[in-house]
Amino acid sequence: MLGDPGLQAVVLNISLERGELRLNGFVSYVCYTSNASSYASLPGGIYVSVTQLRVSPSRNQLTVIGCNALGLMGGAHVARPDDGGGDEYATGCYTHCAGLNSTDPDGSPCAGSGCCQVPISPNLARVGTAFPRNWTNSAWSFNPCFYAVIAEAGWYSFRRRHLAGVLGFVNETNLRDIPVVLDWAVRDGGCPVTAEEKARRAYACKSANSECVNSTNSVGYSCYCSHGYQGNPYLEDGCQDVDECALRRQSRYYEDMYPCKHGICINTPGSYRCRCKAGTKPDGTNFGCQQVLPMAAKVIIGLSVCSIFIMALSCLLVIQFQRRKHIIEKEEYFRRNGGLRLYDEMMSRQVDTVRVLTVDEIKKATDNFSDDRVLGRGGHGTVYRGTLDDLREVAIKRSKAAVDDDGGDGGGCKEEFVNEIIVLSQINHRHVVRLLGCCLEVHVPMLVYEFVPNGTLFELLHGGAGDGSRRRTRTPVSLGLRLKIAAQSAEALAYLHSSASRAILHGDVKSLNILLDDGLDAKVADFGASALRSMGEGEFIEFVQGTLGYLDPESFVNRELTDKSDVYSFGVVLVELVTRRKAVYDDGSGEKRSLSSTFLAASGRGELWRVFDREIMDGVDDDAVAVAVDVLREVAGLAAQCLSPRG
Template sequence: MELARLLLIPVVWVLAAAAAARSPGCATRCGNIDVPYPFGLDPQCAIHDGFQLNCSTVGRDTKLFHGTLEVIRFSVHDGKAWLKTFISRQCYDQATSDMSYNNAWVNISNLPYVLSASDNKVIVVGCKSLAYMWSDSYIIGCKSTCDKPLKNGSSCSTGNAGCCQADLPTGVRYYQGFFNELYNTTEIWRKTPCNYVTVMESAAFSFSTAYLTSTVFYDTDDSRTPVVMEWGITRQTCEQARINKTSYACVSDHSDCVNNDAGYRCRCSDGFEGNPYTMDGCTDINECLDNVTYPCAGICKNTPGNFTCSCPRGRSMINGVCASVGLVALVICITCAYLIRERRKLHRIKQRYFRQHGGLLLFEEMKSQQGVAFKIFSEEELQQATNKFDAQQVLGHGGQGTVYKGILKSGIEIAVKRCMTIDEQQKKGFGKEMLILSQINHKNIVKLLGCCLEVEVPMLVYEFIPNGTLFDLIHRNHSQHNSLNTRLRIAYESAEALAYLHSCASPPILHGDVKSTNILLDGDYTAKVSDFGASILAPNDKSQFVTVVQGTCGYLDPEYMQTYELTDKSDVYSFGVVLLELLTRKKALNLEGPEDDRSLSMRFLYAMKENKLEDILDDEIKNNENIEYLEEIADLARQCLEMSGMNRPSMKEVADKLGRLRKIVQHPWAHENPEELDSLLGEPSMVNSTGTTGNFSIAKKAAMGLESGR
């Protein structure tokens, strides 16, 4: 498989002291592109190394590059840059009578950018294509077919007119495009030879039927598409950056600091324009020179950051007063009428969204089912609770949305999930599904308190869990010792929660995104499985399966990637990866390591095959006394990671086995007393043919159902 790699030049972010302006004599233009500060074409011309660009001659053209990415333009005001990235393609090769692949990847981890989630989309083009964007955290993709007549400018949202699109998660700094090889153009190559996937600016994409019948979408001279990047001066918040006055970048008077996914950036205050990164760079806007944007019927007087408009001189006082009063009255009437109309319009929009998401059905069901602890929140309530969804209230970002901490008027702490999108299929039954999810009552599942339906994309309201995530406990808090007992308890509690969703909920619920960041820890460090509100009810037929593939890299079931069908065994696979994290204290995906070691599950399976399990176990829990228990847990994880879902245990079986293991680990004296061990496991003593008690390890394995062949 051919791999078109974008290798970017590593940079070290070291801010120059008091970098208030670029040095004299610095070039400010490359070809026809302006290069604004903080960017520069030489080290002394940029605010720091991460903003240094290269101006190069390519053929007859002069082009601007950041690393190997071509830069198209900048916007200092918006803190954005437009660059070109490569397209991944899957084409039929007549010479080999087989498919050929060119999977491009982009790594901007060492540059001051993140891909803008609001401006870009994952675009898939083709008549028989299932393609993905594999980011540093998520796998997102969709299926494109040509089931309906194709038209230029067709919408990509349906996926059946030659293209489809998926939303981009926030904070992406790395991605690679790749294809499901079961979907290809082998049988249709004469009409549609290729499939494509790329991340690009959604506003720049316009579908053309020529993209399917030729290679025009992948032009050999410039096979790249525009993508919007947001930049940050450093990966600090505004509060952190202000502490160091010598390196703080917002040096102009009348400038403000803004937090974004890339870190922090600067902008001129309202009423000012220019460059906030240079001394006196933000200058006053003279509104009086722009009567279109800032209309004034009288005498316009410019003021710093604003302007005033007064009556023309020479008119009589009475006429002036009458005219002024009349004008004011007219303005007040027009304003009131406008506000009333807009309020009614907003109310109608909210009512439409409420009905669209099944709010009326949900409300009626809640009235008929007395005692349902579920609330339909208004948008205003959640705005107040989260301080208008202030960035300081953000608890975390995910592939489907952002979670904010909030406090209701009653003083109850909540977590509000603001989702990015919802497909048409989910909209129809959203209210009914919310009622089903609200009735889940399990000590190891985060309680869904309610939802807000009067917005375009519904918001979910959960109970607030204070001690962060399992991911933080394992990977970020290295100073805290986590015993095998603690880890096994968390694994058991999480498995119990998932088993409840699969087996006890009616109808069964598939989580769909099991990972250590979705397992929260309360005040007593009890595990609480979260984010099941983004799950789906177990479908009754294949027509109900989702049409957009998404999940978290390192946890996603490989069978799901092939069959396009989410099952309860998909959750089992993902839980197996969580078990590995608890055993090894290693991340599910490590992009900084060697290619063979990036996937924890692949590394683990190789270690098991080579009898080198001890090499990857966490030293904190590994010793001669408990190695046998660790091997049992590892074997359970191996079963969860079977490639075929049919060969994996159910979550109920996983929870039962973890529960039995907990009893053994909690009572090490069972080594010396097999009868006590049997009572813990709920199994009869195992006695050999001579009447003596059999080997402890074999007896234990048999009692737990973990001996190979069972």
């Protein structure tokens, strides 16, 4: 209801998209016949009885027209659910001018000279305008009437003629054309969050393609169709897809709103996409589909493509050449390392115990020699754990030096290498690690052994690998286990020295080269090192560093390994077993000492009990202690004989 409560409002239009109603408004005025005498006045107001409606604070404003006029606006805020009642509200503005020609020009903003404007407060359902009583009008002679109107912002445009004459503004303005905007919202609270709350409060946004937005004008919410949809969000299926492509065909306005210049518009749910034709840029929705490049640029690109093609072809030729070179190189290494000789021997003797592997098979088995595959490192090279194509676990030794470093044919050294490969592959003893194959396609031939899973004797005794590649917890080792390992190792060395098809010198006997299987049975590994390698002076020094404490003094002086070298090294392993000390150990004062020297000195003084492992008798039954002591004396005597310079 507007103005007089008996006057019904006329709805000008309704906008679901904005959640607004536009109604006809009213004018409040007062006219004067002298400076202080008024003869006609009409107060007015807006009284909204529908709870969902509020006077829009962002879309309306109070406009006062006159010279030296004070227009007032008052009302009451709608009571909020949390405060129990609404507070009173009042505002207004004042205009000033000395005459019609002293006001701002026609069309000027209402800044106080002839007219003024102020915004209104939110959360209003009742608002009225009026002028103060006993107000004098010093400009009544040329401006007899003052006007106050609540109307849509931007509707009024100032004209000087509105000041002149009695009710000049009212007579010129059709009262039914003054728009006032009301906000519409669901007033039972803000947007519900949970499904339970939506069901309890009869959630109004019914369309699946709608969105809920909290009202900025008092408590409540409104429903809007999602972007790309239009219609009534308060109905199921009320929000329908906007066909942007169809709109583009209707007017230039929509062509600018939904750009797809020189492209093919394809409507999609809630949006559209612009597919550019071949030869144009694929960005039709932003800048339109444009030709990619002019002819000059196309020529340049064509030349560039040709250049790239030539470069790529050159690279492929280089890669092919390098690949062919690599194949030839592998074939040359295979020939130089005695591969053809080995094949002949295998065919003529029908030897099937050794397998010749390619370098690609070795790389695949070791994950390209990954550090994660390293089992150990020593003076001769690095040992990797590998998995062959038949899923068999193997140990692959990659030596540091080639058989023949001078790049020549190899001669007798190659023949010797092939002979040793054949001899070693025929070794079949339960306490000797078997040689399964070799790789000859590299500068450094690689040997493939059976994999023994339970680490080395060094790890068992000292709790870690000598090269630091693996760690093992130090655990008690019984006398019986030590004697078993010693006996099995001696049996293996005796087999190599005398029982094989031809005598084989180990050359590197030490606890690191005695492996243990799942049953803690000993398997001697890395045998035949001296026969398979001819060492120069620098290599011999490196070899000595790798076997420090195990190499007999005579071999060190003569730089020559013999069967006595293996015997001496085995004696050091025996002492290592009964003392559980390393071949070169720390005596506690920071000094490094030779275990063999310490043992021989203690034996000479008759004080072997001082160097024996204190835990060696743990687990020995009381009635077997005497026997164990006798056995230890015999082992110590045997070790002393092995270490004796007289042999």
